[in-house]
Amino acid sequence: xxxxxxxxxxxxxxxxxxxxxxxxxxxxxxxxxxxxxxxxxxxxxxxxxxxxxxxxxxxxxxxxxxxxxxxxxxxxxxxxxxxxxxxxxxxxxxxxxxxxxxxxxxxxxxxxxxxxxxxxxxxxxxxxxxxxxxxxxxxxxxx
Amino acid sequence: xxxxxxxxxxxxxxxxxxxxxxxxxxxxxxxxxxxxxxxxxxxxxxxxxxxxxxxxxxxxxxxxxxxxxxxxxxxxxxxxxxxxxxxxxxxxxxxxxxxxxxxxxxxxxxxxxxxxxxxxxxxxxxxxxxxxxxxxxxxxxxxxxxxxxxxxxxxxxxxxxxxxxxxxxxxxxxxxxxxxxxxxxxxxxxxxxxxxxxxxxxxxxxxxxxxxxxxxxxxxxxxxxxxxxxxxxxxxxxxxxxxxxxxxxxxxxxxxxxxxxxxxxxxxxxxxxxxxxxxxxxxxxxxxxxxxxxxxxxxxxxxxxxxxxxxxxxxxxxxxxxxxxxxxxxxxxxxxxxxxxxxxxxxxxxxxxxxxxxxxxxxxxxxxxxxxxxxxxxxxxxxxx
Numbered sequence: 001x002x003x004x005x006x007x008x009x010x011x012x013x014x015x016x017x018x019x020x021x022x023x024x025x026x027x028x029x030x031x032x033x034x035x036x037x038x039x040x041x042x043x044x045x046x047x048x049x050x051x052x053x054x055x056x057x058x059x060x061x062x063x064x065x066x067x068x069x070x071x072x073x074x075x076x077x078x079x080x081x082x083x084x085x086x087x088x089x090x091x092x093x094x095x096x097x098x099x100x101x102x103x104x105x106x107x108x109x110x111x112x113x114x115x116x117x118x119x120x121x122x123x124x125x126x127x128x129x130x131x132x133x134x135x136x137x138x139x140x141x142x143x
Numbered sequence: 144x145x146x147x148x149x150x151x152x153x154x155x156x157x158x159x160x161x162x163x164x165x166x167x168x169x170x171x172x173x174x175x176x177x178x179x180x181x182x183x184x185x186x187x188x189x190x191x192x193x194x195x196x197x198x199x200x201x202x203x204x205x206x207x208x209x210x211x212x213x214x215x216x217x218x219x220x221x222x223x224x225x226x227x228x229x230x231x232x233x234x235x236x237x238x239x240x241x242x243x244x245x246x247x248x249x250x251x252x253x254x255x256x257x258x259x260x261x262x263x264x265x266x267x268x269x270x271x272x273x274x275x276x277x278x279x280x281x282x283x284x285x286x287x288x289x290x291x292x293x294x295x296x297x298x299x300x301x302x303x304x305x306x307x308x309x310x311x312x313x314x315x316x317x318x319x320x321x322x323x324x325x326x327x328x329x330x331x332x333x334x335x336x337x338x339x340x341x342x343x344x345x346x347x348x349x350x351x352x353x354x355x356x357x358x359x360x361x362x363x364x365x366x367x368x369x370x371x372x373x374x375x376x377x378x379x380x381x382x383x384x385x386x387x388x389x390x391x392x393x394x395x396x397x398x399x400x401x402x403x404x405x406x407x408x409x410x411x412x413x414x415x416x417x418x419x420x421x422x423x424x425x426x427x428x429x430x431x432x433x434x435x436x437x438x439x440x441x442x443x444x445x446x447x448x449x450x451x452x453x454x455x456x457x458x459x460x461x462x463x464x465x466x467x468x469x470x471x472x473x474x475x476x477x478x479x480x481x482x483x484x485x486x487x488x489x490x491x492x493x494x495x496x497x498x499x500x501x502x503x504x505x506x507x508x509x510x511x512x513x514x515x516x517x518x519x520x521x522x523x524x525x526x527x528x
Contacts, residue, residue, distance in 0.1 A: 013281055014278055017278070049393055050393045050395075068297065069293045069294070069296045069297040069300070070293060070296060071289050071292035071293050071296060071344040071346075071347075072344065072345040073283065073344045074341075074343060074345070075269060075341075075342075075343045075344070076269075077269050077271060077280075077283065077285055077286035077289070078269070078271045078275075078280060078285065079280045079281070080283055083283075086283060088283055088284060088286075088289050088344075090293055100282065100284045100293075101283070101284065102282070102283050113296070124282070125281050127276060133281050135281050135282060136282075
């Protein structure tokens with residue numbers, strides 16, 4: 001086995017959801033805009049679920065949104081053993097989609113519906129084969 | 144022209160529930176899901192007076208399973224009668240989906256006598272709804288109770304609801320379950336005990352999340368015009384006057400005004416020719432306590448933003464203005480997925496027949512049951528006696 005093979009593989013959670021910088025430390029969320037009705041979606045759906053058109057264009061989504069709602073998860077769901085408590089937030093982007101992920105760097109007592117949050121890209125666990133997955137998370141907006 | 148109803152048909156004849164049965168909900172390590180299902184079916188057959196050889200079609204609701212075709216594996220123990228049997232998976236609404244299929248088959252004249260049944264042995268611990276390795280698992284969002292908690296937090300923000308209102312749903316549910324011999328948890332809790340139980344996903348505490356359970360439920364449905372010659376006691380039959388199943392529909396609204404639950408409710412009210420004010424007793428999907436509050440509002444039984452106060456005031460108790468989850472609901476009865484939707488209709492039949500004993504709602508003539516499933520499913524049944 002060569003050294004190169006021993007280096008753990010790293011990949012984004014989904015190339016349909018995000019575009020990462022070469023060092024995978026920064027990036028942008030990807031979405032789609034329906035060419036017929038103009039509705040925005042997160043990721044790359046094949047069809048517009050509002051009007052059922054199959055004509056959509058890939059777009060980069062805003063890096064900041066507002067907290068729509070949240071919870072503090074205290075019992076670990078599958079794969080999150082040892083990582084509770086964590087704040088889970090649904091963030092409304094200006095384009096419309098609500099995007100749910102962990103909120104980091106945010107003391108529990110400061111989380112508040114309506115607060116602005118920035119998207120960040122972080123290591124988010126491993127696949128069964130050891131591949132490290134880069135996910136998006138939310139962080140209180142930097143002034 | 145767009146139609147209001149999801150189902151572009153009208154029932155061709157009246158359909159009644161001739162009998163219902165339950166296997167108690169709880170933990171039964173010595174039993175298979177086919178055992179739980181069979182015992183519920185036998186009880187429903189005895190209750191109806193219909194013989195198994197007279198059942199013409201059967202639908203079995205389940206989510207998890209022990210091998211292929213659990214419906215057939217159950218019924219073949221009772222006789223190889225050659226009837227069509229269909230296994231139905233629609234998440235937590237699998238049981239009511241089986242009943243919906245049985246109802247429409249008889250209503251449209253395909254068969255005269257149908258069986259809807261369901262059972263489940265739900266494993267302990269948090270329930271995930273996606274497969275291993277799915278994106279949601281990496282994002283920490285594959286957790287049903289976290290989704291309920293986020294809906295609850297939004298509701299509290301919009302309407303100023305107190306967390307005690309949600310906890311009081313659990314107190315009431317366990318009070319009802321404690322006097323129901325079929326319930327998983329026959330134990331009462333104080334408001335403080337519910338509020339102070341272990342936190343699962345803020346603001347939801349452990350005693351506000353339904354238990355994972357095992358159990359079975361069954362219902363025999365029959366065309367009313369032949370019921371009198373076939374059932375044990377036609378006077379105990381309960382008519383199905385509304386039967387609706389919907390999935391999520393796109394909404395441009397910022398706030399969810401009831402989603403598929405509201406859609407299924409509208410279908411069922413229209414079909415039944417009744418309004419929310421006509422409903423005397425209600426069963427709704429309280430997998431989390433917040434589910435009861437959002438469901439009664441989605442169904443138009445209570446105006447948006449008002450149900451939390453009614454819960455605090457005890458207006459949804461058995462003796463209240465709008466009795467909800469009189470058998471203990473998912474909170475107290477427990478939640479064996481495939482059985483739950485039929486369990487709700489079992490309780491409505493028990494109430495409308497005046498056989499609920501210490502849980503009896505006074506003068507109950509019309510009942511409504513609402514069952515939800517992951518993936519955006521909702522069913523609503525309206526029954527009358």
